Amino acid sequence: MSAPIDPEKNTAKSTATVACNNSPHNATTNPVQYLDPKSQSRRDFIQGTGVAVVASATLGGVSFESARAASPDTPSATLTPIAITINGQVHQLQVDARWTLVEVLRDQLNLTGTKIGCDRSECGACTVLMNGKAVYACSQLAVWADGADVLTVEGLAQNGNLSPLQQAFVDHNGPQCGFCTSGQLMSATALLQNSPSPDANQVRAALVGNLCRCSNYMAIVEAVVATGAVTGAAVAGKPDTPRRGLSV
Ligand code: FES
Numbered sequence: 001m002s003a004p005i006d007p008e009k010n011t012a013k014s015t016a017t018v019a020c021n022n023s024p025h026n027a028t029t030n031p032v033q034y035l036d037p038k039s040q041s042r043r044d045f046i047q048g049t050g051v052a053v054v055a056s057a058t059l060g061g062v063s064f065e066s067a068r069a070a071s072p073d074t075p076s077a078t079l080t081p082i083a084i085t086i087n088g089q090v091h092q093l094q095v096d097a098r099w100t101l102v103e104v105l106r107d108q109l110n111l112t113g114t115k116i117g118c119d120r121s122e123c124g125a126c127t128v129l130m131n132g133k134a135v136y137a138c139s140q141l142a143v144w145a146d147g148a149d150v151l152t153v154e155g156l157a158q159n160g161n162l163s164p165l166q167q168a169f170v171d172h173n174g175p176q177c178g179f180c181t182s183g184q185l186m187s188a189t190a191l192l193q194n195s196p197s198p199d200a201n202q203v204r205a206a207l208v209g210n211l212c213r214c215s216n217y218m219a220i221v222e223a224v225v226a227t228g229a230v231t232g233a234a235v236a237g238k239p240d241t242p243r244r245g246l247s248v
C-alpha cells in the first residue's frame, strides 16, 4: 500500500529542495531483511550533522519533508510493503516511509549505478526512468514508487551488450570521471524514446537537469545526437547513417 502521492509530480525538472538530516540506514535499527543492506551509507555519515534544508511541496498528504524528518529511532511501524518493477523484475519490498528511491536502489537492491550527488534535486546524478519519465530518485520517496516501472542504468545493456546510447558515450568520450554518466544516460534515454532523432539543441534542453562537474557537455551532446542519427533512422525506416560503432 502506498502513500496517496503522484510520483510524476516530482520529476527530474523539479526544483524541490528537501530535508535530509536523518539516516534511514542506521545499522542497528534498519529492519529491512529483503537483501543485505550495506553497513554504511553516505547518509549515515552525515547523520547528526544538522543538514537542514528547506522543504517544499506536499503531495497528497504525505510530504517529502515530513517523511524525511521522522526520527531515525522511530519504531519500524512505518514499514510499508511495496512492489516495484525494476529493469523488468518485480521486487516486493518493505520500506521505511523515510527512504528515498535512490536509497532503496543502492542500499537494498545493490543497484549502485544510480549515483547520489547533491541529494537535493539539483545535479541529476540520481536520474532514473519511472513509468517512462526521467525523475530524480533522490527526491522520490520509495513508497511513491509502489506499482511503478523503474528503469535504471543497469537495465540499459541487453544480453551483455551496451545500448546504442551507452556505446555512443564510449565512442565519443562522454564520461570523464563518470560520476554523472548514469544520470546523463537515463535522461538521454528518456529523450530518445520520445524524440528519436534529436538535434543538439534538443539534447541540451533535455539534459539541462544533469550537471557534469567535468564539464564534458559537448561530448555528451555529441554522443546523444549520434545515437539518434542511427537509432532514429532505424525507427523511421530510413536508410541507415554511418554507425560510428553503434549496434542498433
Ligand atoms: S539530483 Fe539527486 S543526487 Fe543530485
Ligand code: FES
Residues within 6 Å of the ligand: 174, 175, 176, 177, 178, 179, 180, 181, 211, 212, 213, 214, 215, 216
Ligand atoms: S564526467 Fe565527471 S561529472 Fe560528468
